[in-house]
Amino acid sequence: MTSRVRTVTFDAHDPYELAGFWLQVLKAERPDDDNPGDPYASVPADGITVLFEQNNDEKSVKNRAHLDLVPDTTRDEEVAWLLTLGATIAHDRREPDGKGWVVMQDPEGNEFCVLRSEAERAADS
Numbered sequence: 001m002t003s004r005v006r007t008v009t010f011d012a013h014d015p016y017e018l019a020g021f022w023l024q025v026l027k028a029e030r031p032d033d034d035n036p037g038d039p040y041a042s043v044p045a046d047g048i049t050v051l052f053e054q055n056n057d058e059k060s061v062k063n064r065a066h067l068d069l070v071p072d073t074t075r076d077e078e079v080a081w082l083l084t085l086g087a088t089i090a091h092d093r094r095e096p097d098g099k100g101w102v103v104m105q106d107p108e109g110n111e112f113c114v115l116r117s118e119a120e121r122a123a124d125s
Helices: 015-025 075-085 118-123
Strands: 007-012 040-045 048-054 067-069 088-092 102-105 111-114
Touching: 007 015, 015 040, 015 048, 015 075, 075 088, 075 102, 075 111
Parallel strands: 007 048, 067 111
Antiparallel strands: 040 048, 088 102, 102 111
């Protein structure tokens, strides 16, 4: 028997609004059945769905799981663009030789990492 991952779920104060941020990040279309005020909002992404579920508890600790993003542009260009969408930098793990990653937070404080692009990693090979 084998299981597959259908969704990765995050708690959110405002699922619709937070999904809006991630729809831009992942360049996805909002599903027709997602509406403001709904307890859930989803973001379809490459065979998996990122789901945001209404929860009014305050976030108090680091996420135990997070998303790693590989941009189609450079890592640094992606980080700059994400900042314009409302993300913040939590930890900058970029190294002087160009390697490393950036730990960011979405508008509700969920951590995610921006890795180097495939092209940037291939240039090191």
